[in-house]
Amino acid sequence: xxxxxxxxxxxxxxxxxxxxxxxxxxxxxxxxxxxxxxxxxxxxxxxxxxxxxxxxxxxxxxxxxxxxxxxxxxxxxxxxxxxxxxxxxxxxxxxxxxxxxxxxxxxxxxxxxxxxxxxxxxxxxxxxxxxxxxxxxxxxxxxxxxxxxxxxxxxxxxxxxxxxxxxxxxxxxxxxxxxxxxxxxxxxxxxxxxxxxxxxxxxxxxxxxxxxxxxxxxxxxxxxxxxxxxxxxxxxxxxxxxxxxxxxxxxxxxxxxxxxxxxxxxxxxxxxxxxxxxxxxxxxxxxxxxxxxxxxxxxxxxxxxxxxxxxxxxxxxxxxxxxxxxxxxxxxxxxxxxxxxxxxxxxxxxxxxxxxxxxxxxxxxxxxxxxxxxxxx
Numbered sequence: 001x002x003x004x005x006x007x008x009x010x011x012x013x014x015x016x017x018x019x020x021x022x023x024x025x026x027x028x029x030x031x032x033x034x035x036x037x038x039x040x041x042x043x044x045x046x047x048x049x050x051x052x053x054x055x056x057x058x059x060x061x062x063x064x065x066x067x068x069x070x071x072x073x074x075x076x077x078x079x080x081x082x083x084x085x086x087x088x089x090x091x092x093x094x095x096x097x098x099x100x101x102x103x104x105x106x107x108x109x110x111x112x113x114x115x116x117x118x119x120x121x122x123x124x125x126x127x128x129x130x131x132x133x134x135x136x137x138x139x140x141x142x143x144x145x146x147x148x149x150x151x152x153x154x155x156x157x158x159x160x161x162x163x164x165x166x167x168x169x170x171x172x173x174x175x176x177x178x179x180x181x182x183x184x185x186x187x188x189x190x191x192x193x194x195x196x197x198x199x200x201x202x203x204x205x206x207x208x209x210x211x212x213x214x215x216x217x218x219x220x221x222x223x224x225x226x227x228x229x230x231x232x233x234x235x236x237x238x239x240x241x242x243x244x245x246x247x248x249x250x251x252x253x254x255x256x257x258x259x260x261x262x263x264x265x266x267x268x269x270x271x272x273x274x275x276x277x278x279x280x281x282x283x284x285x286x287x288x289x290x291x292x293x294x295x296x297x298x299x300x301x302x303x304x305x306x307x308x309x310x311x312x313x314x315x316x317x318x319x320x321x322x323x324x325x326x327x328x329x330x331x332x333x334x335x336x337x338x339x340x341x342x343x344x345x346x347x348x349x350x351x352x353x354x355x356x357x358x359x360x361x362x363x364x365x366x367x368x369x370x371x372x373x374x375x376x377x
Contacts, residue, residue: 002103002104002105002106002245002247003104003245003246003259003260004099004100004101004103004104004243004244004245004259004260005243005244005245005246005249005256005257005258005259005260005377006096006241006242006243006256006257006258006259006260006343006347006374007041007242007243007244007249007254007255007256007257008037008040008041008241008242008257009037009191009239009240009241009242009257009340009343009344009347009348010033010036010037010040010191010192010193010239010240010241010344011033011191011192011193011237011238011239011240011337011340011341011344011345012029012032012033012192012193012195012198012236012237012238012239013188013192013194013195013198013199013200013201013202013237014201014202014203014235014236014237014331014332014334014341015120015196015198015202015203015235015236015237015332016202016203016233016234016235016236016332017119017120017233017234017235017236018120019120019198019202019203019236020195020196020197020198020202021118021120021195021196021198021202021236021237022118022120022121022236023196024118024195024196024236025061025118025121026055026061026062026066026116026117026118026121026122026236026238027061027066027069027070027073028073029116029118029195029236029237029238029337030053030066030067030069030070030073030074030114030116030238030240031070031071031073031074031075032074032193032195032238033114033193033238033239033240034051034070034071034074034076034112034114034240035074035075036193036240037112037240037241037242038074038076041242041254043110043242043252045071045074045076045077045080046076046077046079046080047110048076048080048110048111048112049081049102049107049108049109049110049111050080050081050082050083050099050102050108050111050112051067051068051070051071051080051081051082051083051111051112051113051114052067052082052083052085052095052096052098052099052102052111052112052113052114053066053067053070053082053083053084053085053092053095053113053114053115053116053336054084054085054086054087054090054091054092054093054094054095054114054115054116054336054337054339054340055067055084055085055086055091055115055116055117055335055336055337056086056088056089056091056117056124056335056336057117057119057122057123057124057125057126057127057335057336058084058086058127059122059126059127060121060122060126061118061121061122062116062117062118062122065082065083065084066084066116067082067083067084068081068082068083068084070082070116085098086336087265087364087368087370088335088364088365088366088368089301089303089333089335089336089338089339089362089363089364089365090265090339090362090364090368090369090370091115091335091336091339092113092114092115092116092239092336092337092338092339092340092341092343093338093339093340093342093343093360093362093370093372094265094339094370095113095114095115095339095340096113096241096243096260096263096339096340096343096372097260097263097265097370097372098113099111099112099113099241099243100113100243100260100263101263103243103244103245103248104245109244109245109248110242110243110244110248111242111243111244112240112241112242112243113240113241113243113340114238114239114240114241114337114340115238115239115336115337115338115339115340116237116238116334116336116337117235117236117237117238117334117335117336117337117338118236118334119234119235119236119334119335120234120236121236124234124335131147132146132147135147135148143270143271145271148270148271148273148365148366149220149273150273150274150303150304150365151219151220151226151231151304152220152221153271153272153273153274154220154226154231154274154303154304154305154306154307155220155221155224155225155226156271156272157272157274157275157304157306157307157310158224158225158226158306160272160310161306161309161310161313163225163305163306163309163310164225165214165225165230166210166214167309168225168226168230168305168306168309169210169213169214169229169230169305170210171230171305171308171309171329172208172213172229172230172305172329173208173209173210173213174326175302175323175326175327175328175329175330175331176204176205176206176208176326176329176330177326177330178323178324178325178326178327178330179201179204179325179326179327179330179331180204180206180326180330181326182324182325182326183200183201183204187325187348187349187352188200188201188325188345188348190348191344191345191348201330201331201332202332203233203235203330203331203332204326204330204331205330208229213227213229213230216228216229219231226304226305226306230304230305230329231303231304231305231329232301232302232303232304232327232328232329232332232333233328233329233331233332233333234332234333235331235332235333235334236332236334237332237334237337237338237341238334238337238340238341239337239339239340239341239343239344240340241340241343241344241347243260244256246259255377256377257347257348257350257351257376257377258347258350258351258358258374258375258376258377259374259375259377260372260373260374261288261357261373261374261375262284262287262288262371262372262373263284263370263371263372263373264280264283264284264287264370264371264372265280265368265369265370265371266279266280266282266283266368266369266371267279267366267367267368267369268367268368268369269367270366270367271367272367273363273365273366273367274303274304274306274307274363274367275307275310275363275367276361276363276364276367276368276369277300277301277307277311277361277362277363277369277371278310278311278314278315278369279369280361280369280370280371281311281315281359281361281371282315283371284359284361284371284372284373285373288373290357290373292315292316292317293318294356294357295317295321295357295358295359295373296321296350296353296355296356296357296358297321297324297346297349297350297353297355297358297359298317298321298322298323298358298359298360298361299323299327299342299343299345299346299358299359299360299361300312300322300323300327300360300361300362301327301328301333301338301342301361301362301363302323302327302328302329302330302333303328303333303362303363305329307363308322308323308327311361324349325345325349338362339360339362339370342360342362343360343372343374346358346360346374347374350374350376351376354376355376356375356376357373357374357375357376358373358374358376359371359372359373359374360372360374
């Protein structure tokens with residue numbers, strides 16, 4: 001029976017908006033990790049059956065088939081095909097799921113999955129000319145809203161679960177502190193392919209306090225709790241993973257890191273929008289036959305602080321297993337690249353610490369969420 005394994009995973013450092021990676025074209029960000037992956041594993045790119053790439057704002061420099069352009073920029077053979085997928089923030093996590101499904105089904109033997117987003121060069125929302133034009137009136141009428149807003153969704157979650165601004169700010173500080181500690185301990189050193197002089201995630205802020213965060217103005221509601229300090233950072237970055245079967249890996253002499261044990265997608269209320277990881281986690285656990293306590297590490301994307309906190313409250317997971325290396329509040333969230341970056345972090349963390357099972361989930365526009373369970377090999 002065919003399976004899907006991750007042989008290796010590599011990422012760029014995450015650059016902050018206008019920072020070190022802002023001068024790098026998103027195609028070149030993608031090509032950089034493709035090249036780094038091939039070099040690390042030592043494979044001939046000609047053996048790759050498909051490159052499956054996540055990208056959200058597929059306009060301007062990210063228009064067309066950014067994955068195919070990346071294949072060219074990396075110097076890979078013209079015979080290597082590529083496609084670009086969009087499941088909002090979970091795009092490159094979905095790319096891994098598609099790659100895993102392809103190799104399990106026998107439609108491919110070797111695939112590269114990953115994603116990119118240069119939010120400095122292609123700002124979020126660039127694909128929409130007029131705000132709200134992508135929602136016809138019948139959709140707005142169905143849900144009784146004038147529009148959909150992730151920020152308002154985050155405010156709704158904070159209100160529903162009773163999270164105070166102080167609680168959210170404490171979680172935000174935790175993200176920076178854990179990100180800094182992981183960086184200082186060299187936890188990311190083996191997975192990062194330095195670029196443009198950047199060797200570590202650029203957005204980490206040290207020495208923050210609840211008092212300093214309390215001075216920041218809320219963004220979505222004047223009397224709300226969500227502000228820039230307890231939200232994910234706007235960022236640039238890319239990640240790539242080599243996916244194949246155990247049999248093909250053995251033929252090539254590769255030692256995989258992890259198996260894609262279970263991969264699901266779920267959907268929830270599109271107005272609150274950001275609670276999808278809760279039913280996605282439940283669905284993944286049910287399908288896998290595992291319990292929440294069987295999972296040794298969780299990567300739940302920190303789009304806004306209430307998202308992982310609500311997930312934690314509903315799942316009953318152990319708090320110290322949640323985002324143990326920090327998260328998007330601390331290092332950034334380059335949309336279409338984040339799923340691959342989080343999975344790269346997760347597989348390396350599992351290997352470095354002997355963790356058998358890890359789970360990753362991300363909230364996505366429209367109330368969706370991917371959830372993936374990995375098993376260490």
